[in-house]
Amino acid sequence: MAFTLPPLPYAYDALEPHIDEQTMKIHHDKHHQAYVDNLNKAIAGTDNENKSLEELVASAGKISPAVRNNGGGHWNHTFFWDILSSDGGAPSGSLAEAINSTFGSFDEFKTKFNAAGVGRFGSGWVWLISRDGKLEITSTPNQDNPLMDVADVKGTPVLGIDVWEHAYYLKYQNKRPDYLGAIWNVINWNKVQENFDKAK
Numbered sequence: 390m391a392f393t394l395p396p397l398p399y400a401y402d403a404l405e406p407h408i409d410e411q412t413m414k415i416h417h418d419k420h421h422q423a424y425v426d427n428l429n430k431a432i433a434g435t436d437n438e439n440k441s442l443e444e445l446v447a448s449a450g451k452i453s454p455a456v457r458n459n460g461g462g463h464w465n466h467t468f469f470w471d472i473l474s475s476d477g478g479a480p481s482g483s484l485a486e487a488i489n490s491t492f493g494s495f496d497e498f499k500t501k502f503n504a505a506g507v508g509r510f511g512s513g514w515v516w517l518i519s520r521d522g523k524l525e526i527t528s529t530p531n532q533d534n535p536l537m538d539v540a541d542v543k544g545t546p547v548l549g550i551d552v553w554e555h556a557y558y559l560k561y562q563n564k565r566p567d568y569l570g571a572i573w574n575v576i577n578w579n580k581v582q583e584n585f586d587k588a589k
Contacts, residue, residue: 416466421466445460465549469551478578479495505528509552511530513530514534516547524547529541
């Protein structure tokens with residue numbers, strides 16, 4: 390069964406001025422679409438054709454690089470769009486308590502998360518994961534994620550931010566720290582809380 394590109398859950402300009410409309414159009418309609426198209430090509434006529442995206446991601450180390458990279462790209466971006474929102478704000482409830490107890494404060498958490506994102510060499514992702522019931526910050530190269538059997542640090546993603554240049558270059562050029570600083574204005578904390586609740 391072929392995979393399809395899910396529509397953005399908001400308008401392309403909904404995250405302005407923090408993420409610009411043109412970046413969202415190119416990122417979703419071109420980059421994410423390419424991952425979906427290339428994934429469908431890579432699985433056509435193979436044993437992977439009838440597997441779910443979750444199954445493909447979980448067995449990343451046993452499948453072809455094309456399926457791993459494009460399957461990861463499709464999973465990661467689908468996850469990413471859902472945790473962005475024009476509302477912004479801050480975490481509350483049990484998630485805020487877990488962040489505060491793990492990292493000291495929300496500001497400390499953001500500082501450590503951003504440092505992990507800036508420190509990811511080349512292209513990749515930075516994640517807040519739930520691992521053995523505890524929160525942890527990690528990062529992955531390329532389109533890998535912490536659900537993959539090949540991940541250095543495995544866990545359930547609660548929050549994930551794309552640090553590939555295509556996510557920010559039009560607005561922020563090579564200033565990844567500025568992009569990571571701005572993205573906290575457009576996090577959908579209700580969705581992140583939902584991810585946290587499911588991970589528990």
